[in-house]
Structures are given as C-alpha cells and as structure tokens.
Amino acid sequence: MSLFEPMRDFFHRRAAKKLNESAAGVHLIKEQEESTRGCFAFPGTEFIAGIEVNGQRMGKVDFSINPLNDRVYIYDLTIEGDYWRSGLATATLWRLWCDHQVPLVPLHEMGTAVGFWSKARKRFAAAGVEIKRDIRTADHEEGKLRWQHLVPESEVERSVREYWAWVESEKAPGRPAGPGIR
Known part of the structure; x- marks a missing residue:
C-alpha cells in the first residue's frame, strides 16, 4: 500500500459526500424505456427520465x-432555464452514477457544454469516479463493435448473409464454372 492511498481515499470520500449531499433530493423519473434496432446502444436500453426535486x-x-x-451513455441533459447554474446537472449525473456504478460517457459535447463537462470530470475524479471523453458521431461504429456479438440478427440480415456466402462458395477455386458464373 502506498503512503498516499489513505490520504487519497480520505479526499475521495469527502468529495463523494459533497456530491451525495447535492444529489440528495434529485429523483430520476423514467418516462420512456426502449430498445430500438439502429440506435447507438442497441440491444441495450435507452431511457428518457424527468429530473425532479421536491416533486417539481x-x-x-x-x-x-x-x-x-459497463457504461452509461448520456445523449442529452436539459435543465430548465430557471434552474441553470444551480448544480442540478452535476447532481443528476451523480444520481445516474450512484444508480449504475459504471463510467458515464457523454455523446456529442456541444460547444456551450464543454466547460460544464470539464468541471464535472474534475469533481467526479475527486470522488474517484470517471466521466469518459465524449464519443463523436464518427466513433459510434467503433463503440458499437464492443457489443456487436450481442446484437440479434434479423431474418432479412441472416438471409442476405447466407446469400452472399453462397455466392462466394460458387466462385471457389477449382469449382467448375457454370452458366452465368465467371
């Protein structure tokens, strides 16, 4: 054990306590839950949740x-204008992390939100929690490859795959060329 580990743990607990206090009254009310083919996290689940404090x-x-x-991807985090700069967005992120205990990953940090995400990363890192770098549109396919083996194949995709496998087998070396095959 390093000499600094107890000190680091002390500061992580202190930062986590502050974040817990700020998120104490925040409730995420799930309004929609779906898993749609073609969406980024398919076959994972996508949620739309309302952020409520004291029933409001x-x-x-x-x-x-x-x-x-192993990741929570955040598509959009919207705080109504009257509650901007109140710490509610950070408290919401903390609530998400507490619920799932996995790294948070924003998708498409917009220009005006870059400062917010930078500050949130520092606050969460102080508590020992990771907010990963945002994923740009060009990186979506690379991210999907991590769970591609879990995506169920549709009937149409299966028949197309089988057709092209058959076409390739017809072109196999040593196979006599039949009519229409070159």
Whole structure:
C-alpha cells in the first residue's frame, strides 16, 4: 500500500459526500424505456427520465446503458432555464452514477457544454469516479463493435448473409464454372 492511498481515499470520500449531499433530493423519473434496432446502444436500453426535486420537474435526461452494462451513455441533459447554474446537472449525473456504478460517457459535447463537462470530470475524479471523453458521431461504429456479438440478427440480415456466402462458395477455386458464373 502506498503512503498516499489513505490520504487519497480520505479526499475521495469527502468529495463523494459533497456530491451525495447535492444529489440528495434529485429523483430520476423514467418516462420512456426502449430498445430500438439502429440506435447507438442497441440491444441495450435507452431511457428518457424527468429530473425532479421536491416533486417539481426541473429538466430531463436522455441516456442509455450499453448491452455490456459497463457504461452509461448520456445523449442529452436539459435543465430548465430557471434552474441553470444551480448544480442540478452535476447532481443528476451523480444520481445516474450512484444508480449504475459504471463510467458515464457523454455523446456529442456541444460547444456551450464543454466547460460544464470539464468541471464535472474534475469533481467526479475527486470522488474517484470517471466521466469518459465524449464519443463523436464518427466513433459510434467503433463503440458499437464492443457489443456487436450481442446484437440479434434479423431474418432479412441472416438471409442476405447466407446469400452472399453462397455466392462466394460458387466462385471457389477449382469449382467448375457454370452458366452465368465467371
């Protein structure tokens, strides 16, 4: 054990306690839950949840959990104008992390939100929690490859795959060329 580990643990607990206090009254009310083919985290589940404090709606968050259950992807985090700069967005992220205990990953950090995500990363890192770098549209396919083996194949995709496998087998070396095969 390093000399600094007890000190680091002390500061992580202190930062986590502050975040717990700020998120104490925040509730995520799931309004929609779906798993749609073609969406980024398919066959994972996507959620739209209202953000409520003391029974009053103050915003919403769109997020998904990938099929490996090792990341929460945040598509959109919207706080109503009256509650901006109140710490509610950070408290919402903390609530998501507390619920799922996996790294958070924003998708498409917009220009005005870059400062927010930077500050949130620092606050969460102080508590020993990771918010990963955002995933750009160009990186979506690379991210999907991690769970591609879990995506069920549709009947149409299966028949297309089998057709092309048959076409390739017809072109196999040493196979006599039949009519229409070159």
